[in-house]
Amino acid sequence: MKILLLYPRYPDTFWSFKHALKFISKKASFPPLGLLTLAAMLPENWQKKLVDLNIENLADKDILAADYVFISAMAVQQKSAHECIDRCHALGRKVVAGGPYFTAEAETLKDIDHLILGEVENSLADFVADLEAGKAAAVYPEKEKSDLADTPIPLWNLVKSKEYSSMSLQYSRGCPFNCEFCDIVVLNGRLPRSKSRGQVLAELDALYKSGWRSGVFFVDDNFIGNKNKLKSDILPAVIAWQKRKGYPFSFNTEVSINLADDVELLHLMVEAGFDTVFVGVETPNPESLAECSKHQNTNRDMLSSIEKIQQAGIQVQGGFILGFDSDPASIFRAQINFIQQSGIVTAMVGLLNAPRGTRLWNRLKKEKRLLEDFRGDNTDCSLNFIPRMKTEVLINGYNRVLSVIYAPREYYQRVAVLISRYHPKPKGRVKPVSAQRLRAFMRSVWHLGIVDNSRKYYWKLLGSTLIKNPKAFPLAVTLSIYGYHFRKVVERYTGCKFGQDTA
Numbered sequence: 198m199k200i201l202l203l204y205p206r207y208p209d210t211f212w213s214f215k216h217a218l219k220f221i222s223k224k225a226s227f228p229p230l231g232l233l234t235l236a237a238m239l240p241e242n243w244q245k246k247l248v249d250l251n252i253e254n255l256a257d258k259d260i261l262a263a264d265y266v267f268i269s270a271m272a273v274q275q276k277s278a279h280e281c282i283d284r285c286h287a288l289g290r291k292v293v294a295g296g297p298y299f300t301a302e303a304e305t306l307k308d309i310d311h312l313i314l315g316e317v318e319n320s321l322a323d324f325v326a327d328l329e330a331g332k333a334a335a336v337y338p339e340k341e342k343s344d345l346a347d348t349p350i351p352l353w354n355l356v357k358s359k360e361y362s363s364m365s366l367q368y369s370r371g372c373p374f375n376c377e378f379c380d381i382v383v384l385n386g387r388l389p390r391s392k393s394r395g396q397v398l399a400e401l402d403a404l405y406k407s408g409w410r411s412g413v414f415f416v417d418d419n420f421i422g423n424k425n426k427l428k429s430d431i432l433p434a435v436i437a438w439q440k441r442k443g444y445p446f447s448f449n450t451e452v453s454i455n456l457a458d459d460v461e462l463l464h465l466m467v468e469a470g471f472d473t474v475f476v477g478v479e480t481p482n483p484e485s486l487a488e489c490s491k492h493q494n495t496n497r498d499m500l501s502s503i504e505k506i507q508q509a510g511i512q513v514q515g516g517f518i519l520g521f522d523s524d525p526a527s528i529f530r531a532q533i534n535f536i537q538q539s540g541i542v543t544a545m546v547g548l549l550n551a552p553r554g555t556r557l558w559n560r561l562k563k564e565k566r567l568l569e570d571f572r573g574d575n576t577d578c579s580l581n582f583i584p585r586m587k588t589e590v591l592i593n594g595y596n597r598v599l600s601v602i603y604a605p606r607e608y609y610q611r612v613a614v615l616i617s618r619y620h621p622k623p624k625g626r627v628k629p630v631s632a633q634r635l636r637a638f639m640r641s642v643w644h645l646g647i648v649d650n651s652r653k654y655y656w657k658l659l660g661s662t663l664i665k666n667p668k669a670f671p672l673a674v675t676l677s678i679y680g681y682h683f684r685k686v687v688e689r690y691t692g693c694k695f696g697q698d699t700a
Contacts (some may be wrong), residue, residue: 200246200264203250205275206250211408220678231269231295238318240322245355261602267293269296278294287422292310300339301380371385371418373389377490385501389423397435398434410445413446414449416451420451449475454478454497455493457501467511470624474506474514482523485522508620510622522584540614546598550571553570559615614660616662619695
C-alpha cells in the first residue's frame with residue numbers, strides 16, 4: 198500500500214501564531230502528532246508520505262501516487278478537511294478519516310469512504326486486515342479506550358522539522374474534571390490514562406536523535422490528571438534525562454489550576470524543564486463557573502494561584518470564555534480587569550460554543566437553543582446556540598474585550614507584570630544565542646521598534662527588563678512578537694485598528 202497522510206490547514210486564529218512564526222522563519226507551531234502516531238501503527242512495508250497543508254501545498258501527484266489518503270482533523274480544520282476530501286474524490290482516491298472532528302461529527306458525515314472513530318489502537322488492526330482483504334467497512338467504531346501501553350513512537354522521519362517551532366509528545370489522555378462545555382471527556386474519558394516512564398523516555402530519545410533541540414509540547418488534555426504518578430515516577434525520570442542530555446528541550450503543556458496547590462509537583466515540573474502551562478481560567482464570575490461545573494476554579498483566589506505558578510518559573514497562558522447564561526452585563530469589564538491583574542499575557546478569549554456530544558450541547562438541545570454545529574473557531578464571533586444575553590450585546594462586548602486587552606498599552610502592561618514575577622533558574626550550561634533567535638530579535642527591532650506605532654511600549658519593556666530582570670529579556674522579546682500576532686488577529690475579526698505598519 199502507498200499511503201498519503203494528509204493534515205488540513207488551520208484558519209488564522211490566536212492559536213495559529215501565523216504572524217509570530219514569520220519572525221523565526223517557521224510555518225507552523227506543531228506537526229500532526231496523531232497522524233505520525235497512526236503512521237507508526239500501519240504495516241512497516243507500506244509506503245507513507247506526510248503532507249501538512251500548514252507548511253506546504255498539496256499537489257495532485259501526491260494524491261494520485263497514493264492508494265489511500267488518511268486524513269485527521271480537529272473541528273477548527275473542517276473547512277480545509279472537506280476541501281481535501283473533495284479533491285481526493287475528484288481524483289479517484291478513497292479517504293480514510295479519523296481524529297476528533299470526524300469522531301464527534303460521524304453521524305453527520307456522508308462523504309467519507311472509511312471512518313475510524315475514537316482511539317485507534319484497538320481498531321486499526323481490524324481495518325488494515327479488512328483493507329488488505331478488500332472488504333473494508335464504512336465505519337469502524339471505537340472498541341474501548343486504550344491504556345496507551347501499545348501506542349508506538351511517532352514516525353518522526355516523515356516530518357520536515359525545520360518548518361515547525363515545536364515538536365509534540367503525548368503522555369496521557371483524559372481529564373478527571375467534567376466541565377459542561379468541554380468535549381475532552383466525550384472523546385477521551387474522565388479516567389486519565391498514561392504512558393509508562395519507559396515510553397516517555399523513548400519518545401524523548403527519538404526526538405533527540407532526530408536532531409531536535411528546542412521546545413516540546415506535551416499535548417495532554419490535563420497533564421496533571423494523575424499527580425501521584427507524575428511525582429513518584431515520570432517527572433524524576435524526565436529530570437534525570439534532561440540533566441544527562443544538558444537540557445536540550447523546554448516543555449509546555451495544559452494543566453488545571455490546582456497545580457498551584459501542589460508545591461512538590463510545581464517544583465518537579467520546573468526542574469524537568471516546563472516553562473509554560475495553559476490553564477482554563479474561563480471567567481472571574483463565580484455563578485458562571487458553577488453553571489459550567491468548573492469546580493476546580495471555585496472557592497479559590499484565582500489571581501493568587503496564577504501568581505504562585507508564575508513565581509515558580511512557569512508562564513501561565515489562559516483560556517477565557519464569554520457567553521455563559523450566568524454572565525452579568527458587567528462581565529466584559531470584569532474579564533478585562535482580571536486579565537490585566539493576572540499577568541496572563543497570552544489570554545485566549547473566545548465565545549462559548551457547544552461541541553457535539555457535550556453536556557452543554559445536550560442541555561441546549563433540550564432547551565431548543567442550538568443553531569448549528571460547532572465550527573471550532575471561537576475567535577470569529579460565531580455562536581452555535583442562542584445565548585441568554587442579547588447576541589448583539591455579547592458580540593460587541595467580546596470585541597471590546599479583545600480591543601482592550603490586545604491594545605499595545607494594556608498588552609505590554611501584562612508583559613511587565615509577568616516579568617516582575619518570573620525569575621526562572623537557568624538549567625544546564627548556558628547556550629549561545631542561535632542565529633534564528635538573533636534574526637527574530639532583529640526583525641522585532643525593525644517591525645516593532647521602528648515601524649509599528651506601538652514602538653514606545655516595545656522599547657520601554659526591553660529597557661526595563663534589561664535593568665530589572667535581564668534573564669527574562671528573551672521572554673520579553675518573544676512576548677512582544679506574540680503581541681504583534683494577536684493584534685493582527687484582533688484587527689481581522691473586530692475591525693479594530695491598533696496602528697498601521699508595513700510588516
